Amino acid sequence: MPEKNIVEMHNIVKKFGAVVALKGVDFYVRENEIVGLVGDNGAGKSTLVKILFGIHASDEGEIIIKGKKYKRLTPKKAYELGIVLIHQERTLCENHPIWRNVFMGRELTNRFGFLKIKEMKELAYKSLAALELTKMPVDTPVKYLSGGYKQGVQISRAFTFEADLVILDEPTVALSLAEVQKVLDYVRELKRKGKSAIFISHNIYHVYPVVDRFVILNRGEVVAEFYKKDLTPEDLSEIMISIARTGKVPKEYEELNLYKKASPQSAS
């Protein structure tokens, strides 16, 4: 098990007016680790990763990426630090070809800002090929692609920019069963290529097959952390239901709960 943390978030507090969305969350991702971030609606999963990607600013707390501290990130900065965010169809421009979507916001240009189109097409092809997404040419507009293929296009950004951390925010929502399997394959590919990922989902059966560790959020707080190897999907399901009802992990699983027992800071 690799021990170095690629990302650490300490004591993250986020308020939206009177609503406290995150109440001092500690969170970390290790190198080449896939973390499943799960929890009920409104638990703060999306808010947490949006702070990590710089879309929201946290009110308190700090972020450490590859050993450097940050108070406030921007999407641009996050990109530069090797973080890619993948949303349910939200970071694609439907009318534009695959290659433009891969490079969206991070175009290869010359000194004067003119696009290096041929280079971008070639690089896009290469990173799509890493995911076996070569069925359609790179100048196909994204609107012609299925939901799973679109997620693949977004994930291929991670290969194009040699990102180290890919955040997948509900990437399997509204996908057919076969397409969910495709997305899970892409995540496995990330793992195989030495990258890390945060996988957010409501559906633990989508997350379970690919993750190394689960972090369970409830009402803006981390309540539990488990290694996947310690649990079956049924165990996890039971824990989630208990947390939704009582806010607590059932006693018989407390033994396995990593949270607070092993402080995340000590891992680095």
Next chain:
Amino acid sequence: MAEIYKMHGIKKILYEFKLQFVITIIFLLIWLAFYLLNPPAFSNPFTYTSIMGVVPFTIIPAISLTLVIIAGEIDLSFASVMALGPLVMALTWQAFGEPTPLGILLGLLAGLGAGLLNGILITKLGIPSLIATIGTLFLWRGVVLVVTEGFSIPLGEFRNTLIYSIFVGRVFGIPVQFFWAIVLAIIFWIILNRHKFGAYIYYIGDNRTAARMVGINVDRVLITVYAIHGMVAAFAGILDSLEMATFWPALGDIYMLKSIASVVIGGTPVTGGVGTIYGTFLGGMILGFIEMGVLASGVSGFWIRLVHGVVIIIALAAQGIIRKGELAKIRIMRLLTT
């Protein structure tokens, strides 16, 4: 069907640019129709140079307006900015007693400023662009009327100067302003298709949330687009006042709807995200040909609007049919790429 994007050569180009193809056909049909109605007029070069003399005032602001519409916004105020620019120029020239380039520069800056104001109102204050630019449409027209008290400013005395020839002279009988329109079309085509800035304009119109999420500074891009558009509109107004050798306070009014029509005839939907400069240019040419054609065919000028209306509706209907076909294709392709 899945083979569509595996096509090559002419077939692929025709498929990808079918909207532009349709517009080109409409343009050629209109040309043919007017030629058949009045062969002598439409074999006379003078007819064409006359068209080239007037269409730039519609086409030039339409070119920069295309950027605004691709970004998913709209601007109405450019019609008034088309008067603001030349007013500043005319006043400067009057003050100096000679056609100084400074007048042109100040006129363009006035347009730039008007565009910046639009951009700031829309992005920083969050006012919908339709509403904000109705406000500035009145504002700048009002400024022009108050300053001029409704009077025109004659520019005839500056007519035989170099500055005149540079902007609205004649080269081999062809009005120079038409070359300006072509040059601007090429520049804007390059910006849109080969430059990062153009890519951002498309992304902002296509999916603004996505553009923000990948770190594009949406506000800055929009403000820049409006500023450019303001400056280009002022430039078009300056050309028009030079061509007519007079500044008149209503300058620009008639171009508002014509320029917007050029953009939409050209296949740029008001929903943003897509659109071409080529289409806009041809859209403007279509309107210009109709004006000249109706006059040349000897019927009353009152027919111009009616024919404009019919052609706009035909062009939009053709686009609507193409887009509907596209939707069916999208559904099939999505299934094939699972």
